[in-house]
Amino acid sequence: SFPAEVVPQAPEDPLFGLMRAYKADPSPNKVDLGIGAYRDDNAKPWVLPVVKKADEIVRNDPEANHEYLPIAGLASLTSKAAELVFGASSPALAEKRVASVQAISGTGALHLGALFLAKFYKIAGANRTVYLSNPTWANHHQIFTNVGLPIASYPYFDKSTRGLDFEGMKATLRDAPDGSIVVLHACAHNPTGVDPSPEQWAELAQLLKEKRHFPFFDTAYQGFASGDLDRDASSIRLFVEAGFELVVAQSFAKNFGLYGQRAGCFHYVAAPAPSAAETTTRVASQLAILQRSEISNPPIYGAKIASIVLNDPALFAEWQDNLRTMSGRIIDMRKQLRSKLEELGTPGTWNHITDQIGMFSFTGLTEPQVLKLREEYHIYMTKNGRISMAGLNSRNVEYVAKAVDKVVR
Ligand code: PLP
Numbered sequence: 070s071f072p073a074e075v076v077p078q079a080p081e082d083p084l085f086g087l088m089r090a091y092k093a094d095p096s097p098n099k100v101d102l103g104i105g106a107y108r109d110d111n112a113k114p115w116v117l118p119v120v121k122k123a124d125e126i127v128r129n130d131p132e133a134n135h136e137y138l139p140i141a142g143l144a145s146l147t148s149k150a151a152e153l154v155f156g157a158s159s160p161a162l163a164e165k166r167v168a169s170v171q172a173i174s175g176t177g178a179l180h181l182g183a184l185f186l187a188k189f190y191k192i193a194g195a196n197r198t199v200y201l202s203n204p205t206w207a208n209h210h211q212i213f214t215n216v217g218l219p220i221a222s223y224p225y226f227d228k229s230t231r232g233l234d235f236e237g238m239k240a241t242l243r244d245a246p247d248g249s250i251v252v253l254h255a256c257a258h259n260p261t262g263v264d265p266s267p268e269q270w271a272e273l274a275q276l277l278k279e280k281r282h283f284p285f286f287d288t289a290y291q292g293f294a295s296g297d298l299d300r301d302a303s304s305i306r307l308f309v310e311a312g313f314e315l316v317v318a319q320s321f322a323k324n325f326g327l328y329g330q331r332a333g334c335f336h337y338v339a340a341p342a343p344s345a346a347e348t349t350t351r352v353a354s355q356l357a358i359l360q361r362s363e364i365s366n367p368p369i370y371g372a373k374i375a376s377i378v379l380n381d382p383a384l385f386a387e388w389q390d391n392l393r394t395m396s397g398r399i400i401d402m403r404k405q406l407r408s409k410l411e412e413l414g415t416p417g418t419w420n421h422i423t424d425q426i427g428m429f430s431f432t433g434l435t436e437p438q439v440l441k442l443r444e445e446y447h448i449y450m451t452k453n454g455r456i457s458m459a460g461l462n463s464r465n466v467e468y469v470a471k472a473v474d475k476v477v478r
Pocket of ligand 1: 105174177321333
């Protein structure tokens with residue numbers, strides 16, 4: 070059998086530990102601010118009305134069966150998913166410079182991309198180190214390490230402003246060896262909620278171009294962040310316009326609320342060149358081989374739901390409306406939390422709560438404050454002071470603000 074020196078007991082994922090502690094807490098006042106999934110104003114999971122409709126269509130389709138999808142996934146999904154990220158009129162699509170493969174949600178897309186780079190990013194001028202933001206979604210570390218790529222980090226969060234450490238980020242990316250892989254959150258950075266401004270994105274594109282770095286975009290919150298699908302994709306589109314060769318891991322977990330269905334896509338974009346379409350075909354052929362050995366065929370059910378919505382103009386419009394409902398509620402919770410803290414005169418500044426975007430906010434609360442909130446007020450968040458805005462609602466936001474006020478003083 071495997072001895073402990075060979076297979077040591079792994080630590081529990083801190084988020085799941087937090088979730089367990091929350092579940093076990095009998096307090097009627099308990100608040101879950103660790104959760105990485107949208108909740109409605111009643112603190113309940115929300116099945117998007119448009120997803121319910123698409124689900125009906127899937128279930129009532131007399132032709133429906135449980136056959137395998139092709140290795141690259143449902144073509145009606147992957148083609149529209151590419152349009153969603155790059156824009157329907159993207160020259161990259163017109164020039165057939167995009168290879169799209171359905172993946173096991175965002176995580177699977179990240180893994181497929183990491184695996185592809187581990188195997189093939191051995192070309193002239195390539196540096197195989199993957200630069201991750203500090204902090205980043207914790208799973209990034211494991212995903213890239215698991216395929217044998219070395220990881221490094223670039224500064225991202227400025228503790229003093231609770232905003233972007235843009236100078237630190239640029240300095241590290243400038244000092245990194247040319248041709249490094251740089252993972253970028255397309256929007257709604259997890260865990261900080263801090264995104265570069267459009268001007269800063271433009272500067273980053275220029276810097277990465279000069280350094281010949283390889284951008285790896287992670288887009289898990291398109292439409293969920295601002296409520297505007299185009300706006301939330303603008304960072305990626307800027308880089309594509311600038312002529313980068315790049316990859317994108319796209320998740321439909323948050324924006325469709327299809328978390329457990331594992332719907333997502335991986336996209337490769339070749340740089341514009343006469344041979345770009347041919348390069349793309351070769352890359353697609355290798356992605357198919359990797360996919361075959363990993364999962365053979367991606368899952369069908371969530372893919373069908375997303376495909377139906379993306380391909381039907383009326384349902385697409387309804388989806389946009391559902392996205393505005395989710396992002397609108399979250400933005401409203403940010404406003405309420407900030408204004409309640411300011412009304413209470415809670416020490417410190419709280420503008421970062423509304424400056425930040427997406428599911429999460431880095432509050433600046435310290436670990437002792439976080440633990441006090443948990444022990445005395447039954448409010449659960451990760452030790453780094455990250456709160457999920459989705460856990461706030463009209464009934465608990467005041468309770469949370471008052472508790473934060475108490476522990477900060
Ligand atoms: N990337 C980021 C930054 C995320 O926050 C998440 C989900 O929390 C994901 C990727 C992937 O999620 P999933 O695999 O559920 O699509």
